Amino acid sequence: MSGHATRDHAILSASGSSRWLTCTPSAQLEEQYENTTSVFAEEGTTAHELAEDFLRKELGLIAKGTFTRRLNKMKKENEHYSQSMLDYVENYATIVLEHISELKQYSSDVLTLLEERLDFSRWVPQGFGTGDVVLVADQTLEVIDLKYGKGVPVSAEGNTQMRLYALGALNQFEMLYDIENVRMTIVQPRLDSVSTDEIAASDLLDWADEVVQPKAHEAIEGEGNFVAGEHCRFCKARSQCRARAEKNLELAQHDFQEPPLLSYEEIGEILPKADELQKWAKDVQNYALDQAEKHGAKFPGYKLVEGRSNRKYTDEAAVIKRLKDEGYSEEDIYDMKVNGITKMEKAIGKKPFKEYLSEYVIKPAGKPTLVKESDKRPEINSTDSAVEDFS
Ligand code: SF4
Incomplete structure (x- = not known):
């Protein structure tokens, strides 16, 4: 499978662009930190490798046998592979194929590129990225990105990483195709989420010239002001x-003003x-x-100590044997539990899980949570639920 894990490192990365476009000196400050990887990043790499091969098979770019051989190798050698990963990748591929068919309705020819190196160094020094899927049709260019994580929902709307990828693709194809419209899609199969943003090619180019280029220049020089905000979340500093x-x-x-108790209004400002x-x-x-x-x-006033710990068995098999020898029943010894839903889905695969078990699965109402008004979930009427609870 291809080198998803060895993608080069650029100081002004597309994935970090929400940071360096806002806090320009952050990119140089981050350079003094080591590059670390996490189990989630490794899992994402595996999912991307699988997705690329799966799509190549679906598009007839590799033989089915080649795909099966690679898949079997991955099953054997890659600890991050699971049946549910294959299911999620299949969902992602279905969406990509739908987008290709949609473009084919308006364009006789749709150029489909997988894992394409996208060079946006015209605006960002050393700027490049890798587009999971790039589709080029008459008038429309689309960049599709698979995000395998499920921790943070990522929207394509105004997403600067996607815009930079799109710029790289536009830069490459604008001479050959008459591209007027640019679409950017993020698929997050584990959150069941697909989001698409669209921008006119001319507006994207204006943004690149007027915003990206000057900010990138400041960022590469380590100039400008440090600006903190939500974009700090993944900053190494x-x-x-x-x-x-x-x-x-x-x-x-x-x-805080008098009186001694805070008003709802004041609490609303703190939240x-x-x-x-x-x-x-x-x-x-x-x-x-x-x-x-x-x-x-x-650190002044602090010391490192051993945290609290719980007792544990040194040898479970020996514990079981000893208790059985002593005449204790299995009920006394074992605490047998059916696998949780996520573990079961992973163990038997998403499809069989749906087929055999969906009638036994419910989603109870979640615990009330206070979120920002912009959250997509509908508001619950707390007075109604309080009355219901009471009755
Ligand atoms: S933590 Fe935030 S403010 Fe500080 S350098 Fe990083 S992005 Fe800038």
């Missing part, structure tokens, strides 16, 4: 960054700050622990 600390400490200050404060505080705590544990760092 997020735990130590002074600008972020100052912004959060500022957030924590609030001019949006609380999310950001919590994230920042957690980042600082994790960083301090990591430094103390791995590098012996000392």
